[in-house]
Amino acid sequence: MRQFLSLLVVLLLFLPLESTVAQAALSTSQTKNEATINTKSLAKGIISVGFKTKSGKKAKVGITKNGKTYYYNLPNNGTLTQFPLQMKNGEYTVTVFEHTKGNYYKSATSKKVTLKLKDSKTVFLQSVQNVKWTRSMSPIKTATKLVKGKTRTEDKVRSIQNYVARNVKYDYEKYRNVKSGYLPNINTTYKSKKGICYDYAALFGSMLRSQGIPAKLVTGYSTNAKGLHAWNEVYIKELKKWVIIDTTVDAATKNSGKSIYKKASDYKKQYEY
Structure with a gap:
């Protein structure tokens, strides 16, 4: 079963995403x-x-x-x-x-x-070019509802992670046709309920940031994906550390009852935003 899930993730994930670092x-x-x-x-x-x-x-x-x-x-x-x-x-x-x-x-x-x-984590609470959000956006309003009544960071993160992994499907057509320089739009991902790994990471990161939870959008390589990949690093207050969460993988495998935190050894970071 484990081998099947690993193969499934490799098949589902993302063609090489052009890095926002230009080779010009x-x-x-x-x-x-x-x-x-x-x-x-x-x-x-x-x-x-x-x-x-x-x-x-x-x-x-x-x-x-x-x-x-x-x-x-x-x-x-x-x-x-x-x-x-x-x-x-x-x-x-x-x-x-x-x-x-x-x-x-x-x-x-x-x-x-x-x-x-x-606090160096401050930058990872903001709206920037590829993690762009405002309070008036539907996914941000949904994030607020998802964390209502929750006090622990871990509980808030799990609630938002579960929503993204269960509601957003991998977009194979975009995978085949995405253009160089593509930037995610979280409203589009939220409404269409589909996207590629860059979309998953931008949506999840934006929803977390809007709730005061520091979240990085990270690009690089993973043993769980073929080609350049995108995921998130999230700061868990109770653990006092950054953890890796990959909602693209979670959506493909339905998380299989495992911890949502991924092994650092399976990921090689190139850039973070």
């Missing part, structure tokens, strides 16, 4: 287009970036600390988009890039910001 050639030459790096929410561990180009070209933002950079696609119409500063306290360099040709981008603006959070 980025130069430091400046452009004169309108780029904004807003630090008003720095105390929450996030920044807002906007970029409006006259050319309508594609844009990216790079967030660097201690030699590691996260690259994200950025709307080119000036809309402010929130991004996490998830690499703990210290100095970050935020750079906005505009596409030139081929795989090349040039810098529009750059700014250094210093993060000084009292």
Whole structure:
């Protein structure tokens, strides 16, 4: 039975998800287009970036600390988009890039910001580009109902995990046709009741964050999945530690009566948001 379930998970899960870290050639030459790096929410561990180009070209933002950079696609119409500063306290360099040709981008603006959070978990409570939520969203209202009357973090997490695993089915068609640069929309996943692993992780993470439970969306590799995978790490207050929860696997196996916490040895993290 165990071997069957392992095989089932491998068959169900996800084609390689393109990492939000772009493999692009980025130069430091400046452009004169309108780029904004807003630090008003720095105390929450996030920044807002906007970029409006006259050319309508594609844009990216790079967030660097201690030699590691996260690259994200950025709307080119000036809309402010929130991004996490998830690499703990210290100095970050935020750079906005505009596409030139081929795989090349040039810098529009750059700014250094210093993060000084009292609690590093704060950033994993916020709404950001790929874990995007508001209080008015239906899945967030459902999360509030699911945790009503519960005081322990573990009980709240289990209630939301059970809801996602039982109500969202794996979307094979999206698996075959998902495009590069895809971002999850939790309203769409909630209403359609289907998605790929990125959708599962974004929905679960958003519902937890809305209830004051720190949750990371993590991408990398797992022995339970074929190709690049997405899952969550959740901070359990009673345990005083982060645990791995994979609602995509739980949905495929119906959790089989096992603990919802997964073995760290089965997962290899690349990026966290």
